[in-house]
Amino acid sequence: MNQKVLFITGAASGIGRCTCRLFGQNGYAIAFNDYNQENGNALLQELKGAGVSAIYLPGDVTDEKTVNEMVAQCLETYGRIDVVINNAGGLGGRSKIDEMSTEFYNHVMDLNMTSAFYVTRAAVPALKKAGAEHGNASLINITSIAAYNGGGPGASVYAAAKAAILGWSKGLAKELISSGIRVNLISPGTIDTPFHSATAREIVESWKNQIPAGRLGQPEEVANVLEFLVSKKASYLVGEVVQINGGQMMD
Numbered sequence: 001m002n003q004k005v006l007f008i009t010g011a012a013s014g015i016g017r018c019t020c021r022l023f024g025q026n027g028y029a030i031a032f033n034d035y036n037q038e039n040g041n042a043l044l045q046e047l048k049g050a051g052v053s054a055i056y057l058p059g060d061v062t063d064e065k066t067v068n069e070m071v072a073q074c075l076e077t078y079g080r081i082d083v084v085i086n087n088a089g090g091l092g093g094r095s096k097i098d099e100m101s102t103e104f105y106n107h108v109m110d111l112n113m114t115s116a117f118y119v120t121r122a123a124v125p126a127l128k129k130a131g132a133e134h135g136n137a138s139l140i141n142i143t144s145i146a147a148y149n150g151g152g153p154g155a156s157v158y159a160a161a162k163a164a165i166l167g168w169s170k171g172l173a174k175e176l177i178s179s180g181i182r183v184n185l186i187s188p189g190t191i192d193t194p195f196h197s198a199t200a201r202e203i204v205e206s207w208k209n210q211i212p213a214g215r216l217g218q219p220e221e222v223a224n225v226l227e228f229l230v231s232k233k234a235s236y237l238v239g240e241v242v243q244i245n246g247g248q249m250m251d
């Protein structure tokens with residue numbers, strides 16, 4: 001098939017959901033993952049209702065076997081992957097170092113770093129095929145403002161995982177560009193999604209005071225950057241990090 005295919009994880013909410021909508025409007029077939037089946041099925045219905053070719057891949061991205069099966073299922077259905085967005089991630093709770101369990105540490109690292117490794121390793125052969133075909137395959141990882149500033153209270157491991165994915169992606173960018181795969185990152189600041197649902201709304205609202213733009217970001221504003229990053233307009237962007245934070249931090 002000639003239609004380009006997006007493979008995206010953790011995509012039934014927030015940034016991922018908006019990205020599926022936008023890429024679907026742009027003619028991509030969408031293979032999206034999320035372990036929240038209610039939201040996943042709802043997004044699948046929505047995309048199909050909008051005439052988008054889509055498959056929903058339920059499952060936990062921290063499980064290696066599940067990830068391998070999801071990538072295989074995508075290839076069985078569509079036969080190709082042109083863009084991978086390792087979007088699944090989250091705080092996984094908050095914990096101070098002197099109270100932190102090993103399970104907590106491992107979970108936050110697994111969710112925000114190791115899952116991207118599993119997905120990327122499984123999808124790279126397909127990305128290389130796409131790169132050889134049209135020279136513009138893309139892998140995008142999601143770091144965070146937390147990678148630079150250490151994160152909010154109890155989010156030190158989240159910050160570490162997002163810093164790990166930043167360095168790893170730059171290494172991959174060098175390794176994969178000769179195969180026609182551009183690896184880039186986005187680094188969102190404070191985007192108004194269910195990511196912050198465990199934090200009281202008045203606290204979330206108060207963060208606006210620290211943001212020069214005077215407001216939180218919207219997930220659509222992140223999806224728009226992803227659209228640009230995978231396009232040929234970004235053909236010389238390799239190993240780049242795009243900060244999307246309303247001026248909250250300028251690197």
Ligand code: NAI
Binds near residue numbers: 009011087088089196
């Ligand atoms: P969100 O919480 O709205 O969406 C995350 C999705 O990932 C949810 O649908 C959830 O069910 C899914 N998910 C979580 N764990 C999973 C697992 N183990 N397997 C499969 N699916 C799983 O979050 P949002 O805001 O859309 O975040 C997307 C990415 O952006 C994440 O990597 C996050 O760390 C990053 N980010 C978000 C920021 C924000 O302010 N919203 C700031 C900086 C980075």
